[in-house]
Amino acid sequence: MGRVKLERKYAVWGWLFVAPASLMIFILSFFPMIQAFILSLQSGRGNNLRFAGMRNYLRLLEDEQFRAAVCNVFTYLIIQVPIMLILALILATILNEQTLKLKGLFRTLVFLPCVAGLVSAATIFKSIFSIDGLVNIMLLKLHIITSPVSFLSDPVWAKAVIIIVITWRWTGYNTIFYLAGFQTIETSIYEAARIDGANAAQQFFKITMPLLRPVILLTTIMSTNGTLQIFDEVRTITGTSGGPGNATLTISQYIYNLSFLYSPQFGYAAAASYTILFMVAVLSFIQMKIGDKE
Amino acid sequence: MMKKGSFLGLALALGAVLVMTACSKQEAAAPAAATAVSDAPVTLTVWCWDPNFNVYAMNEAAKIYQREKPNVTVNVLDITDIEQKITTALSAGEMADLPDIVLNQDNSIQRFVQTYPDAYLPLNGKVDLSKFAEFKLDVGVYEGKNYGVPFDNGATATFLRRDIVEQAGFQVSDFNDITWERFIELGQVVKRETGVAMVSTVAGSSDFIMLMLQSAGKWFFDDEGKVTIKDNPAVVEAIKTYKALVDSGVLLQAADWNAYIATLNNGTTASTIQGCWIIGSITPATDQAGKWAVVNTPRFANVDSVNYSSQGGSGWMVFSSSKHPDIAMDLLNKTFAGSTELYETILPSSGAIGTWLPAADSPVYSEPHAFFGGQKIYEDLVDYASKVPRVKYGVFNYEARDVVGRAAAAVLQGASIDAALDEAQKYLEFQIAE
Structure with a gap:
């Protein structure tokens, strides 16, 4: 009897403590999401909104700029996320090496880019890749090119620069997750493997990777989510128009332009936002199906 | 212990509610303030x-x-x-x-x-x-x-480095009342003789195209607000001219606004064609005092236009x-x-x-400006302003600017002007449709 009472008490108190935060999350996060969905079913400019059903979503399918933005974002995603995660895994393996000296220093160095503001990082890369920037000066001095390359006004190079920025900024962040993941793997497993004659590569692929799977899954979902919503870096490097042409435009940038730069179409912009949610949900679901066998 | 705990929980829950109601109350109360009487502060x-x-x-x-x-x-x-x-x-x-x-x-x-x-x-x-x-x-x-x-x-003008064009064997007046074709010819000579690019702009911006259009009294829309990009001779000519400026090496494309201003201040360009508010960014380079001059804006050779525009x-x-x-x-x-x-x-x-x-x-407007070698630039600029053709920018100006900017980028990458403008017209029509 006393035990049931105590549990009840715990439950009541538990709920009471969770309630304020939950309430805040509901009001500040879920409620706007519901409102945004209702908004996405309306069309019109400024505040002259009318109910439009699924028209905004259908219109998005025909919108070249939106299509270009989706293509760009998926290009970033498909190229950048694997590169970044493999790099992070390699860095984490090196940093986890028992014999490595100055471990603290290297860990700090790897994580340091993460402390840089997104906009400052992007601004610095923009100047490095500008027509009179560091990269051009170096290539000229090394006689690899004869005249400066305008990286940011070339559709392919501009994308490459953005991929480089995101990779620089976020690799350290993911490395830390992997490092933390490594600490959960028993060293005795490796010892046993060594006794059985497994080499370093075998240890990595047969022990480290499978045991790290939950962390890899987490970082993949987080990176996918982050890349689909990318805004700051592109906005800083190629401006509001996402140029040259549509070459670097992202979905978030297009949403911003629809709301604040162009004659405002908040319903249409909300519909575009919901497509990101949809894409994140689908991609995460696929990744979880593939990655999480349990 | 119990008492303390219950109070804390309650306070947290109440606090959250209070914060929110407090915020909304304040906003609601604000517009109720009384209208002022004439002498009240x-x-x-x-x-x-x-x-x-x-x-x-x-x-x-x-x-x-x-x-x-x-x-x-x-x-x-x-x-x-x-x-x-x-x-x-x-x-x-x-x-x-x-x-x-x-x-x-x-x-x-x-x-x-x-x-x-x-x-x-x-x-x-x-x-x-x-x-x-x-x-x-x-x-x-x-x-x-x-x-x-x-x-x-926003009246535009060509702000010109007197010393650089003279070094190339020209006079400032050679740049007044000219066409874009002539401007490109002169620019190529300047580039050859001095190694300095004739003019600069921000890469990917539509500034040049827009100022060219207004000099012809045309815009991306007609008076009824219908999109007029595809069959608009001024737009076609502007994109052609822009491509010629880039291809001839006369136009230097700076990465962004700050880099563009730097090209003016550090002498990597011989001129800029811009709204006259740019003076505020030119004059801080005090080492160039006396070396600048102002002439009017180039015009089209083949499309009816004037040497005046606004930006x-x-x-x-x-x-x-x-x-x-x-x-x-x-x-x-x-x-x-x-x-x-x-x-x-x-x-x-x-x-x-x-x-x-x-x-x-006012006499202030006719005072010579030392930075511009004693030229009475304000008098000139006010004169330019009075001759700027009128255009209606309309509601979808930024949309049009970006769409045409993209068409220009495509043309610079080698697309045909007709195809690029055709696409721009279609897309802009799609974008502004209700």
Whole structure:
């Protein structure tokens, strides 16, 4: 009897403590999401909104700029996320090496880019890749090119620069997750493997990777989510128009332009936002199906 | 222990609720304040964005107005992302935090008034708008009513490095009253003789295309607001000319605005073609004093156009949420639309050239400018301003700018002009459709 009472008490108190935060999350996060969905079913400019059903979503399918933005974002995603995660895994393996000296220093160095503001990082890369920037000066001095390359006004190079920025900024962040993941793997497993004659590569692929799977899954979902919503870096490097042409435009940038730069179409912009949610949900679901066998 | 715990839990829950109700209460209470009586102290808030330019000008205007109405205090704020802030406030229907007066870019006045028709007050009858240059007034007209008091002049000119073109064997006057074709020819010689690019711009911007269009009195839309890109000879010619400028190496494309300003200040370009407000960014390079000159803007050879255009510029607007709309409009009427003294004060110190025509008669406008080798540049620029063709920017100006900018980028990458403009026309029509 006393035990049931105590549990009840715990439950009541538990709920009471969770309630304020939950309430805040509901009001500040879920409620706007519901409102945004209702908004996405309306069309019109400024505040002259009318109910439009699924028209905004259908219109998005025909919108070249939106299509270009989706293509760009998926290009970033498909190229950048694997590169970044493999790099992070390699860095984490090196940093986890028992014999490595100055471990603290290297860990700090790897994580340091993460402390840089997104906009400052992007601004610095923009100047490095500008027509009179560091990269051009170096290539000229090394006689690899004869005249400066305008990286940011070339559709392919501009994308490459953005991929480089995101990779620089976020690799350290993911490395830390992997490092933390490594600490959960028993060293005795490796010892046993060594006794059985497994080499370093075998240890990595047969022990480290499978045991790290939950962390890899987490970082993949987080990176996918982050890349689909990318805004700051592109906005800083190629401006509001996402140029040259549509070459670097992202979905978030297009949403911003629809709301604040162009004659405002908040319903249409909300519909575009919901497509990101949809894409994140689908991609995460696929990744979880593939990655999480349990 | 129990007591303490229960109190904490309750306080947390209550705290959250209180914070939220407190916020909304405050906002609701604000608009209830009483309308001012004539002598009661009144504070007007003004939003603009450049401390050395329009913030300064509004503060000077406030000083002049205060001599007559000492009870009026003007609080001028330097606001970044001004259009985004206004869009957010107006869309949320939360006008209490908006200022009384705002400075708005000429090219988006009509967009704001059309999108939020009740947010701005028409100025007709309250502000004397009869003495402004007509092309500047036009950009602030919506459905026959005026919503903008013109502020700075956007008349374009070619700002030229006298020393560099002379080194290439030319005179400054060789660049006056010329066509773009001639400009490119001269630019190629300048590049060959001095190694300096003739002119610079921000990569991917549509500035050149837009100023070329206005020089022909054409825009991306006709008077009914229909898209006219594809079969518009001025647009075709502008894109052709832009490509020729880039291909000939005459035009240097800077990565962004700061890099563009740097090309002017560090001597990597022999000129810039820009709205005359650019003077404010040229003159800080004191080592170049006396080396600059001003001539008019190139025109098309094959399309009917003039050597005058406009780029940028802005106007003052009054929000309907203002608690003292009459005082706000009176302030504008007595200063920007009625005080020669104001323009005489702000011109020499900030280079803000107004479009209020009576000010041009002031002797200050005919003073030689030492930085420009003693040329009477203000007199020239006011003269240019009076000859700028009128165009209607319309509501979808930014959409058009980006679409045409993309077409230009595609053409620079090798696409055919017809195909690129065809696509631009189709896409813009899609974008502005309801």
